[in-house]
Amino acid sequence: MERQKYEEIKGKALALYEKAGIILTEEEKTSIEVVDFGLHNIEVTGLQLITYVNTEKVCAKELALLPNQTCPEHKHPKRDFDEGKEETFRCRYGKVYLYVEGNETETRSAHPPQGDEENYTVFHELILSPGQQYTIYPNTLHWFKSGEDGAVISEFSTKSTDESDVFTDSRIIRVPMM
């Protein structure tokens, strides 16, 4: 059952990458990372991704979000070797509603997953359409959600160490589903 769910979500992610015109190797296609953040409700809170490269200095990933899926609020704190991960999100397909620290946007276009509102605390809104991008500097709380068509986002960053991310929701464990 878990394998079946993984395959289902993976298939949806592949369809999104295809819509974005992203060409992947067969190896990449079979090893898409599917993350439910331990909340077991992946259509609502989750993320699908491929890591192209992750050296000591530079990381590049291709993120896919299912329609109206939320990547939950977190930040990348100081690490032994730097001030924390810095990342630029570039929207390639769909629409991305990105929320970061700063002045709260009054009329917002997206909202946290229902019932999880207490785990979302930053509401400065940026809306990214294809070709638009935004850079998130270290230790800045952020979360993001796709629109009704889902989204594909290229992420350009310093070294990625997902295990050091700090989530607002204390229930969250950042491990891939499979």
Place this chain on the structure above:
Amino acid sequence: MERQKYEEIKGKALALYEKAGIILTEEEKTSIEVVDFGLHNIEVTGLQLITYVNTEKVCAKELALLPNQTCPEHKHPKRDFDEGKEETFRCRYGKVYLYVEGNETETRSAHPPQGDEENYTVFHELILSPGQQYTIYPNTLHWFKSGEDGAVISEFSTKSTDESDVFTDSRIIRVPMM
């Protein structure tokens, strides 16, 4: 005339980005960097590029190569703040013939521009099709050439400081045409 040439090359680069399914903002489209490396023979030796982001830590560019165009041999040496630029090339469209330091590949698929052979010294060949990539670590000589359809390459790297690149061809000046 120079403006006319720039517009012509820019148009060809835009057509390549479109074939690769890369979506650009209007601002990016109008500010494509066209580089002839001071050799005044851009169809043979040159590069077109868009820099998405270039912070103190991370840089991402989208390179376009016209059909059979060569980016001349160079390396990224040690800088005040690091050991030199590290970069990963990911082919998005077309074919890329990449040459780096290492065992010389005997039967090669591409060759340096005619008449410029003396300025090319590394011949370890890597052929990148869409979805394939290669990481070049600091201070490693490399050059690359597209196939007959041209190419689009995503570059993920540490901070870019083009002025610090060292070219094998001493005639080369790394400044944009316009």
